[in-house]
Ligand SMILES: Cc1ncc(C[n+]2csc(CCOP(=O)(O)OP(=O)(O)O)c2C)c(N)n1
């Protein structure tokens with residue numbers, strides 16, 4: 001069944017918005033009509049520890065945890081987490097680090113810019129994405145994040 | 158209300174169901190991974206409050222149930238050790254309104270001090286236990302738990318684990334919201350007063366109730382059988398079910414939603430229909446042993462799987478009987494005290510004075526790591542004081558004089574007060590020093606309020622217990638309040654002086670957690686969550 005399910009692993013450091021990024025992708029997958037499960041490890045994240053979030057979506061998802069070696073996408077917000085997640089990837093895993101953004105520095109919207117970069121591969125409906133971002137971020141923050149998403153997506157194409 | 162689907166964590170789903178059931182009160186003490194249940198219940202308009210500890214929470218819940226109302230009492234797994242005293246006797250008293258005790262176990266110890274498997278408590282206390290395997294079942298089983306509790310007049314345990322509490326999935330909220338009800342007082346002395354003459358028949362009633370539950374339709378619908386290949390049958394419960402379905406899609410599966418009392422009939426029938434039957438469970442070999450004790454032959458897991466969480470790959474190995482060690486996951490960045498955390502200065506001082514630190518549980522437990530290396534024992538909440546008093550009785554004098562207890566403010570209100578009573582009453586010859594790290598919050602579990610912060614769970618102003626006045630009233634010789642980040646010299650001098658004396662002393666190191674300051678600022682701006 002495994003390829004009927006898309007596995008996206010997010011990883012970073014407490015405070016970078018990993019949990020929010022994985023929540024947004026889960027909600028997105030739900031709105032696109034998929035079954036979805038999300039799981040996270042955030043032990044004592046307030047103190048700068050590693051944080052990761054697994055999002056799995058497809059027709060039917062059972063375990064909320066991505067099995068070792070089965071991540072289709074690894075999205076890291078802090079480069080050193082690639083090493084930490086090495087048992088989760090295989091030779092086909094698409095690994096996205098902030099380096100894909102080139103000279104674009106999204107500041108606090110790094111997590112959303114990386115969701116844009118991820119969507120270059122996932123190709124989920126952009127209107128639904130923007131609606132979701134507008135619900136989540138208020139006022140000018142919504143436009144800043146939509147711009148970050150678009151720059152992120154464009155940087156991978 | 159038409160059913161409504163949204164994405165929820167297991168904790169949030171329980172809270173939504175509690176609201177639908179019209180609970181009069183949600184009460185508990187914070188502890189990962191259970192904390193979000195009451196936070197969510199409050200957010201969606203239910204009545205939820207933090208008790209000083211889990212024992213008090215369960216006692217308050219008992220009263221709600223005795224009065225006829227409905228309650229959910231929440232705690233992490235070790236919280237049930239604290240609440241065990243009322244739990245065992247509440248099984249005898251029974252209840253009128255629903256009492257659901259949510260315990261959140263933490264196999265793998267994402268953030269806990271042990272891996273205890275609380276299914277053993279259901280058996281020991283003789284209470285029914287339900288185990289959801291995802292958020293939808295967390296919602297459904299909370300509602301079932303209320304029904305079973307009221308039908309059989311018995312508290313019901315809802316056991317979740319970290320992955321069920323914190324994972325999110327799509328939940329259909331099918332039940333319309335009920336309003337809480339209040340009742341006339343009903344006298345039921347023989348049921349509620351557990352003196353031996355009344356407790357003896359109560360014990361007999363309890364055994365009988367458990368038999369009735371095991372035979373009931375309510376319990377039996379919770380055993381879900383999925384017929385697949387006859388070559389392999391798997392019995393499981395909770396999160397293990399999800400891993401099993403992914404690892405062995407063709408297998409026959411029996412998922413036990415009620416893991417205590419054990420329903421032996423559906424188990425027997427299932428086992429007789431398959432060539433090989435393996436029990437897949439996290440934690441102890443609880444189900445396998447209970448099934449075998451009932452005379453049904455099933456395969457239990459190897460000892461290698463007593464430790465840690467299961468996963469799809471571990472379930473494959475478990476069923477194959479493969480006990481080769483698993484590749485260790487690469488270590489992530491370890492947690493550390495935030496830069497600017499007020500605990501830092503307090504620990505630097507104790508380190509520089511070469512103290513022996515009897516510690517406790519909270520953010521400050523990180524004081525055990527470099528660069529502080531300034532916590533030398535940690536057992537359970539509140540243990541810092543008793544353990545230190547014992548150390549002072551068995552160490553030679555020069556070492557006894559170096560012993561200091563360190564406890565946080567939330568932990569102090571949870572179980573430090575009785576430690577101070579011991580310190581004042583049975584004072585060691587060398588006296589003792591307790592440092593209370595008062596950062597005005599329960600930081601470790603995500604910044605919860607408590608009885609000494611002056612705010613309720615929903616952030617409204619509350620009566621504030623004055624820790625300093627309490628310590629003085631208990632007869633401590635010296636109580637000093639100090640900000641160790643700005644008065645560091647004075648702090649060092651005080652610790653030295655108190656340790657040299659034979660007095661019992663308390664230093665309250667008072668300065669708010671930096672994340673708590675941010676939370677309050679956000680709240681005052683009206684951005685409260
Ligand atoms: C019996 C029990 N209940 C709950 C917990 C979870 N828990 C660990 S430490 C802690 C309190 C931490 O607050 P505090 O003592 O004020 O220290 P801080 O984290 O703020 O530094 C809690 C609730 C636990 N370990 N044991």
Ligand code: SF4
Nearest residue numbers: 495498520600670671
């Ligand atoms: S959350 Fe607060 S108490 Fe915990 S380490 Fe950070 S500043 Fe210190």
